[in-house]
Amino acid sequence: LAKTTQPISMDSYEGQEVNITCSHNNIATNDYITWYQQFPSQGPRFIIQGYKTKVTNEVASLFIPADRKSSTLSLPRVSLSDTAVYYCLVGEQTGANNLFFGTGTRLTVIP
Amino acid sequence: EPEVTQTPSHQVTQMGQEVILRCVPISNHLYFYWYRQILGQKVEFLVSFYNNEISEKSEIFDDQFSVERPDGSNFTLKIRSTKLEDSAMYFCASSDALYNEQFFGPGTRLTVL
Numbered sequence: 001l002a003k004t005t006q007p008i009s010m011d012s013y014e015g016q017e018v019n020i021t022c023s024h025n026n027i028a029t030n031d032y033i034t035w036y037q038q039f040p041s042q043g044p045r046f047i048i049q050g051y052k053t054k055v056t057n058e059v060a061s062l063f064i065p066a067d068r069k070s071s072t073l074s075l076p077r078v079s080l081s082d083t084a085v086y087y088c089l090v091g092e093q094t095g096a097n098n099l100f101f102g103t104g105t106r107l108t109v110i111p
Numbered sequence: 112e113p114e115v116t117q118t119p120s121h122q123v124t125q126m127g128q129e130v131i132l133r134c135v136p137i138s139n140h141l142y143f144y145w146y147r148q149i150l151g152q153k154v155e156f157l158v159s160f161y162n163n164e165i166s167e168k169s170e171i172f173d174d175q176f177s178v179e180r181p182d183g184s185n186f187t188l189k190i191r192s193t194k195l196e197d198s199a200m201y202f203c204a205s206s207d208a209l210y211n212e213q214f215f216g217p218g219t220r221l222t223v224l
Contacts, residue, residue: 049211094209095210098211101155103153
């Protein structure tokens with residue numbers, strides 16, 4: 001079971017780029033890195049998934065270095081509505097590790 | 112965009128009563144899940160369900176809990192005899208890939224008095 005470590009909380013001003021790093025030192029060869037976002041009083045929402053290098057979609061980018069022992073979720077120009085908890089999960093694409101959420105990083109965007 | 116729906120949005124019950132929480136997963140999804148989140152705590156996996164069977168369950172999912180897909184659209188979580196500590200948000204999720212890219216519903220807030 002690849003353990004993940006994320007900062008408990010982060011603050012950012014509106015309009016800034018936010019980078020949230022997740023450490024997963026014992027990631028396995030077949031493991032993918034998946035990020036979910038959870039707004040207050042809502043269920044988590046899948047944001048992005050990657051295996052190596054860089055993945056980008058309309059919401060975020062995911063940077064994964066060559067050793068894959070960490071990954072960084074990058075949110076461009078955050079707004080107040082990006083205030084949420086962000087979870088990093090590591091596991092095989094069809095692995096049960098994807099069922100277990102950690103404590104996540106609580107991002108607060110300040111006006 | 113298709114979405115997972117859950118009813119009711121809020122359920123209040125007395126300790127010891129049975130409750131059934133209902134979910135309608137996204138129609139072409141084959142994998143279904145229940146999670147709970149106690150206020151201020153992390154999202155906890157309860158159970159996954161595929162092909163009319165439980166495929167994975169956590170330690171939380173004891174004999175008090177059961178799941179069912181009674182028809183082609185609904186997915187239910189039953190708590191047989193509720194306890195105070197069952198008070199939480201219960202989220203249903205579904206996916207078209209095993210354990211991957213899950214779509215979550217808005218949740219049912221269960222309050223046990």
